[in-house]
Amino acid sequence: MSGALAIDVSELTKSFGARKVVDKFSIQVPKGQVWGFLGPNGSGKTTTIRMLCGLLLPDSGSGTCLGYDIRKQAALIKRNVGYMTQKFSFYEDLSIRENLDFVARVYEMDDRVRAVDQAIERLGLVERQQQLAGTLSGGWKQRLALAACILHRPQLLLLDEPTAGVDPQARRDFWDEIHQLAAQGLTVLVSTHYMDEAERCDRIVYLAYGTVLARGTVGEVIGASTLNTWIVTGEDVRALAGELQGRPGVDQVSVFGVTLHVSGTDAGALERAIEPYRARAGFAWKKSSPSLEDVFIHLMAPFRARLTG
């Protein structure tokens, strides 16, 4: 069983002081898949990833990562996992080559020089290998970090918001590379805030305030939602949004340029609520399945109510 699973943990719990950051978190990730980790800031994504790679010891719960016990075999896990931190955490005052060389030395790689050469070549940074890492742009820093994380040929890659603040082209290149690595058998767990990135994952897990709210393929997560959505297209949807907001049956209204997403859990109530507006000229109404984002916002609603109420 565990031979086919890269990550197999159950009921991981971690508190910092009185605050429970991760509460009974369980996950089984098969080898060679790309899993997305979503959730608002402070939902426990980083803490969970840190527990998986042995940086933090869970208060309770148990499990294995690559077949190694996360409590007792942290050293073995660290050898076989590549962990890319949220913030660029290589040395800005070291050159590209020196950073990679440092990593190769720490992992005591036998073919250190060749591995570093290859990594630099793959990055396409042969000309700039003596450049200090601190002078690289955000996109390049992130590519360097990825190269350093996979230098020791790990079996599992844990990426903590790797593409935050990176331009779309660089993000796309980055994801292409992730899928290439997965095709070679690497398992990837990546946390992100971007919906388009979530849609590129085999499975997604939605975490909020330490608990898993939804999991599965994108289709499954959307399908499991009780949300009904109408998409309105028109010139002045903003004014319409203001009118719809707060009407009984309408749970959330969001504007996306010239389109409007109007959603509610009760399909009948939603239809009754929008009925008076459907005849209005200049707007086209279409019943649709909610977007991933609509679903996530909806999932968060009870928590928001709890926080404000």
Added chain:
Amino acid sequence: MFGISLSRIGAVFLKELIQMRRDRLTFGMIIGIPIIQLILFGYAINSDPKHLPTAINVQDPSVYSRTLVRALENSGYFRVTHVINGEREGAALLASGSVAFVVTVPPEFSRALARGERPQVLIEADASDPAAAANAVGAVAQLPATVFNRELSGGLSSLRPTPAPFEVVVHRRYNPEGISAYNVVPGLIGVILTMTMVMITALAVTREVERGTMENLLAMPLQPFEVMAGKILPYIVMGYIQVTVVLIAARVLFGVPMLGSYFDLSIALALFIAANLSVGFTISTVASNQLQAMQMTFFFFLPSILLSGFMFPFRGMPEWAQWIGTVLPNTHFMRIVRGVMLKGSHLHDMLADVWPLIAFMLFAMAVALLRYRRTLD
């Protein structure tokens, strides 16, 4: 599962060296601080100042007053910068700090002297800095006994002061000329090492935390001891370079002797450097950024410089201050260095100072390692 790996320590060591080389400011500090402090303390701090500016107010020009002034100058403490006439002028010079002394020879001095009336010569001293004035005043006290021996001859010989019933003999041992640099320079080794070793280690580790690279270090198969060893080793080397710089400068600039053995000195150095690095490492586990690390360093540095016997004579401090001083490694290290350099003592002569140093080092190391372990979680 995995033991301590030399190649992993080497990886950290190498990285630290490269970073040290790139960080010009820190590198400059490591070499610059010893030289600047040595020059400042060696040249500027002198607890026995000489050639102090003096105003003379001679109301009775005579062979006696000329002899007296010459004798004052010959003592080495007085340098006549102003010849004045009148009390008020003297008071103004003293108040403005232009002179440290005003010497007044009263009118009719030579006549009164000849009559055996024991006239008085007034010396007004600026005693706002007691240390500066003390030795000069002490030198003056000796003058009346001898200064006029030559002039008071023949019929005046009865006026010669009767010999004092006893004589005070002061021997300045180990530093007979009383050169402050001899005392200051060996002490400076302790001060410089305390400052740079504690601060640089504290900063080096805190920097990793502040820049977020510590998380990455911890995610790699590096053990706490390997990180600590790899980070500390380059600074031990740096410490020895600093001491070499100070020793060479002490020899060349101030001619400070080295009477003891370099072997004894380097053993004491190793203990002292390790103790300070551990303190720095401990600070880095408490501080959350480099500014805090810096502030905590000064918290340790100030008592080390003030209460160790470097700034003020140890035995002159109140008892509570001596207790604090006794705990600090710098106090014992300074005594050892002064002993080795100025007295030619051996380590086994100074076990009373070696043991406290070892005890402090072990304690600081244990705290550093314990604290570091805890920060993993």
